[in-house]
Amino acid sequence: MNPALSRFIDCARWIAASMVLLHHAHGAFVNQGDIMTAPHAAPVYVWWFITAYPFAHGAVVVFFVLSGYLVGGALFERARDGKAYLRNYLIDRTSRIYVVLVPTILLVFLLDATGRRLFAGLHVYDQPFYDGVFNPTYILTTLVSLQGIWFPTYGTDVALWSLGMEYWYYIVFALLASPFSRAYGGALRWTGLAIGLAALVALSIPGSYFLFGACVWALGAAIRFAPGPLLRSKWIALLLWLAVVSILRLVTRGAVIEDHPRKETIDAINALLFANLLLTLRFDAGEGFAWCRARFHSVFADFSYTLYAVHMSILVFIWGISARLFGPDWRQMLATPFHYAWAIGSIVLVAVIAFLLSRVTERRTGDVRSLLRRLAPGGDPAPARAATAVKQR
Numbered sequence: 361m362n363p364a365l366s367r368f369i370d371c372a373r374w375i376a377a378s379m380v381l382l383h384h385a386h387g388a389f390v391n392q393g394d395i396m397t398a399p400h401a402a403p404v405y406v407w408w409f410i411t412a413y414p415f416a417h418g419a420v421v422v423f424f425v426l427s428g429y430l431v432g433g434a435l436f437e438r439a440r441d442g443k444a445y446l447r448n449y450l451i452d453r454t455s456r457i458y459v460v461l462v463p464t465i466l467l468v469f470l471l472d473a474t475g476r477r478l479f480a481g482l483h484v485y486d487q488p489f490y491d492g493v494f495n496p497t498y499i500l501t502t503l504v505s506l507q508g509i510w511f512p513t514y515g516t517d518v519a520l521w522s523l524g525m526e527y528w529y530y531i532v533f534a535l536l537a538s539p540f541s542r543a544y545g546g547a548l549r550w551t552g553l554a555i556g557l558a559a560l561v562a563l564s565i566p567g568s569y570f571l572f573g574a575c576v577w578a579l580g581a582a583i584r585f586a587p588g589p590l591l592r593s594k595w596i597a598l599l600l601w602l603a604v605v606s607i608l609r610l611v612t613r614g615a616v617i618e619d620h621p622r623k624e625t626i627d628a629i630n631a632l633l634f635a636n637l638l639l640t641l642r643f644d645a646g647e648g649f650a651w652c653r654a655r656f657h658s659v660f661a662d663f664s665y666t667l668y669a670v671h672m673s674i675l676v677f678i679w680g681i682s683a684r685l686f687g688p689d690w691r692q693m694l695a696t697p698f699h700y701a702w703a704i705g706s707i708v709l710v711a712v713i714a715f716l717l718s719r720v721t722e723r724r725t726g727d728v729r730s731l732l733r734r735l736a737p738g739g740d741p742a743p744a745r746a747a748t749a750v751k752q753r
Contacts, residue, residue, distance in 0.1 A: 364594070364648025365641040369426060371652045374660035376419035377668040380519060381707060383416035384672055388679045389703040390695045407700065414609045418630050420522050423668075424573050425635050427526055428580020436537050436581055444543035446534060446552075451736060453530040455729045457505070460669050460721045461523060465502055467717075468515040468673045479680035482688045490516065509568050516676040519668060525570050529577045532559050572624055576631045580638075589640045594649065597640040601633040663718035670717060671710045678706045 361369075386392075386407070395408050431453065438445040472494065476485045485494075498507070498514035505528060507513040508521030535556025539549045564571040591597045608626050641648060682690060682702060693699070 362642070362644065362648075364644040364646060364652075365638065367648055367652040367657065368638075368641050369430070370657040370661040371649075372422060372426060374657065374664040374667075376422045377664040379410070379419040380416045380668060381671045381675075381710060382411045383413060384519075384675050385703045385707050385710075386411035388675050389682065389691055389706065390699050391692055392695055394694055404695075404700075409609070412609055414612045414626070415605075418605055418608075418627070421576060421627050421630050422634055423522065424526070424529075424576040425580040425631050425638070427529070428577035429583050429635075429638055430580075431530060432533055432577060432581030433584025435534060436540065437584060439537040439540040442542040445541065446538070446544075447736065447738060448733060449534055450531075451732045452729055453527070453534075455732055456725055457523060457527045457530075459725050459728050460666055460718075461505075461520075462503070463717070463721050464517065464520070464666075464669045465499060465514065467670055468517045469499065471673045471677045472515045475677045475680045479683060482680060482683035484676065484680045484683055484688075485516070489518075509563055509570050510566055515673060517670070517673045519672045521569075522573075523669065525568075525573050526577075528559070528563055528570070529574055532556050532563070532574070533577070533581070535559065572627065576627070579631055579635050583635055583639050583642065586639055586642075589643045590636055591640050594637070594640050594644055597633075597637040598649070601630075601637050604633055605630055663715050663722055666718040666722045667711060667714035670714055674710050674713060675706060678709070 390407070390411075392404070392408050395404070435445065435449060438449070472485065476494070479485065493512055493515055495514075498512055501507060501511040502514045502520060502524070505524040507524040509524055509528070513520045513524075533556070535552045538544060538552030538556070541549065544552070560571075560574065564574075589597075591600075608629065612626065647653070679691065691699075
């Protein structure tokens, strides 16, 4: 991967995770109900613009494109080259997801159980959208990554819906790629294809976002094989994407994307233009965008997965604290400077917690991966070197 693309992916990963965090912090602490009827300072309008739901949902679309490019593209390259890939690939993908997912579910359980006790009666954990989500059965269904597909996500951590889909994209596309690898016998290749197609159909039956997201993920993988860019200028590709998603954000103002009649069209436009930007950068012979070269982008990217995974339940717990300190109706008041300060402080606190958690989760992915490769049948005879951090969510 060339430096221009690698650095941009780092930027995209942590910014996308931050957009989701910003949106959820806004929903928890800031009421801008008078944004269209009363004058406000410029920073208030900036906040209103960037914290909108269309950007947060669009960030998940960006994640799927990135995952398809980084994981799916590499997968199909190995299959095309005739390499036996399934064993190590499944170990790598499972460790990547579960080294963060398992501790996250434990954290969600502890925070939700404590919060429901401490903040009972303050209208935090008894919101209508939390009806039924504390069913312990959903811990198990989330552990097998069926949340958001066949079952609700356990507890308050609604952001986990996309992780279930992503894990099954790993599995399904690995099986669908098996006919391309000459390392496996004919029966095994076509059996893998059949199981992959059956899994794709089964996971699409509930009518969730799974099938559309699979197409977005496949689009990201396809970028690895495109013979050339559609646009030569990285700046035109970037500005085109930003301009269009900004227009889409204004067009869908106030709308919940899941209920929008043109949801798939909006997401498809976002995915195509972002994929086009990645494609342009893939063929960029220069140093890419200067603003992507700062070292902090890599630092933030390295815990973006943990940030995305854990932020929601921490925010809900902070919501409970605010309800205890300021009253249950405080968050429904029109936003004051203190509301914005509380929201920003919560964002910083969540980021610090996620960074610290990532030191014992996300950062250890390579160690877990090496251990599993040694223990699994056909394992490496000697400890494998810790893999360099893969640029993915």
